[in-house]
Amino acid sequence: MMLYVIFGVFALLSWIVSSRLKSKFAKYSRVSVQMTGAEVAQRMLRENGIYDVTVRPTSGSLTDFYDPRNKTINLSEDVYASRSVAAAAVAAHETGHAIQHAEAYSFLELRTALVPLQNVSAKVLNIIFIAMFAFAFFMPAFIPFAGIIIIAAYSILTLFSVVTLPVEINASKRAVNWLTDTGIVVGETRDNAIDALKWAAYTYVVAALSSIATLLYYIIRFTGNRD
Numbered sequence: 001m002m003l004y005v006i007f008g009v010f011a012l013l014s015w016i017v018s019s020r021l022k023s024k025f026a027k028y029s030r031v032s033v034q035m036t037g038a039e040v041a042q043r044m045l046r047e048n049g050i051y052d053v054t055v056r057p058t059s060g061s062l063t064d065f066y067d068p069r070n071k072t073i074n075l076s077e078d079v080y081a082s083r084s085v086a087a088a089a090v091a092a093h094e095t096g097h098a099i100q101h102a103e104a105y106s107f108l109e110l111r112t113a114l115v116p117l118q119n120v121s122a123k124v125l126n127i128i129f130i131a132m133f134a135f136a137f138f139m140p141a142f143i144p145f146a147g148i149i150i151i152a153a154y155s156i157l158t159l160f161s162v163v164t165l166p167v168e169i170n171a172s173k174r175a176v177n178w179l180t181d182t183g184i185v186v187g188e189t190r191d192n193a194i195d196a197l198k199w200a201a202y203t204y205v206v207a208a209l210s211s212i213a214t215l216l217y218y219i220i221r222f223t224g225n226r227d
Helices: 002-026 038-048 085-102 104-137 142-181 187-224
Strands: 054-060 063-068 072-076
Touching: 002 054, 002 085, 038 054, 038 085, 038 142, 054 063, 054 187, 063 085, 072 085, 085 104, 085 142, 085 187, 104 142
Parallel strands: 054 072
Antiparallel strands: 063 072
């Protein structure tokens, strides 16, 4: 029951933050600046001496990401060609990740190294939960062993979520500083950019807290330390 409560609480928080983020993005998409998201990314790359990263459009909304594997900044359609505060903030944020990559930013390096482990852990969790359901009545001794695997796998997922926080916060800080220094956002538009990126960061905060809470639940559940 406790696990369902944890999932329910953080699912609600995630929905609230996601809804608020979409609302903020829609609001600041109506506030104009002089450059498109693509132009912001390209100029920011040049001014940081980076010439081997490609800026390209991708489908969807709020689907923006930097891919370190092929060095591409992928901007959603409503960011790539839009001349708005929201587009500028998102484009600069994703470019911040490209700069982190070029500078070998430690937390980004760690997160990248954790990606394969995270993928394996997610698959292992799926398998172990199915196995627990199948063997719970026939092999009770399997449960403690499964608990150890679940805790180990969830520890990796939680570490990934926690490491993601400084990566995202640092990228947003780089974005705001550069947008301010170049005069692309000033005064109220600067506040708008900060607000948009703040709500984007909250999604990662909620994900990290949810992962920590779930990990703690499994530790208590399988170690038998119950009050």
